[in-house]
Amino acid sequence: MTSRAPERGQRHDVSRTSKRTSAGTQADLQQEPESLDACRRCTLWRDATHAVPGAGSSHATLMLVGEQPGDSEDRVGLPFVGPAGVLLDTVLEEAGVARKTVYVTNAVKHFKWELRGKRRLHKTPGQREVEACAYWLDRELAQVKPKVVVALGATALRAVLHDPSARLNAHMEHPARIGELVVVATWHPSYVLRASSSEAREAARAQMVDALRHAHSLAASR
Ligand code: URA
Secondary structure, eight states: OOOOOOOTTSOOOGGGSTTOOTTOOTGGGGOOOSSGGGOOSSSGGGGOSOOOOOEEOTTOSEEEEESOOOHHHHHHTSSSOSHHHHHHHHHHHHHTOOGGGSEEEESSSSOOEEEETTEEEEOOOOHHHHHHHHHHHHHHHHHHOOSEEEEESHHHHHHHHTOTTOOHHHHHHSOEEETTEEEEEEOOHHHHHHOSSHHHHHHHHHHHHHHHHHHHHHHHHO
8 A cells, every 4th residue: 555645844644654763764864865855865854845955155255054944944945034034134244244245054954843733833853864964064065165164053063063962062162173164153043032031142142243253254364
């Protein structure tokens, strides 16, 4: 008996699929899809409206990497256009970085979510999904060839460094290097939006501004 594939954007009942985790199988990781829309390296595409590729200057010296698209990005198909993107835009402006000069992408290109009532709530991608999507991130790095990458949050940092144990706090103090590439780590904009007090929010926001300013000047001087 054959089962019909669920329509894109419909919830898929993974519990009925044997020997397949929600992140996909080992064989899926061997696939080398030609396009992001055709990507089946993990199973997140099933519940997503759009795959969300990176956007921005293809010759940018500065690349920003987030975690994964959110609800708005999933609907529109562009990175950082929702509330986290609005915060990111204000931080970039304060740091003196024009968004059109940078390349913005995510570690994972499909929105991972769970339904709560009528809302699609963000779920943090698992290591297998990050690993599956490193295929696309590595391609973007090879094509754009930035001098500096800003990792926005721990998932982005681990994806860029290919190190699942990398600690955000440690790298916020000490940028990493991969050959010539410098990796500056800072908070994810959603962390700033969710901060428990206005003081904590302001402090995290100021750290983001400093990190972006620093990354921008490093990219200009290299
Ligand atoms: N959060 C991210 O990490 N990336 C987006 O594109 C939007 C929200």
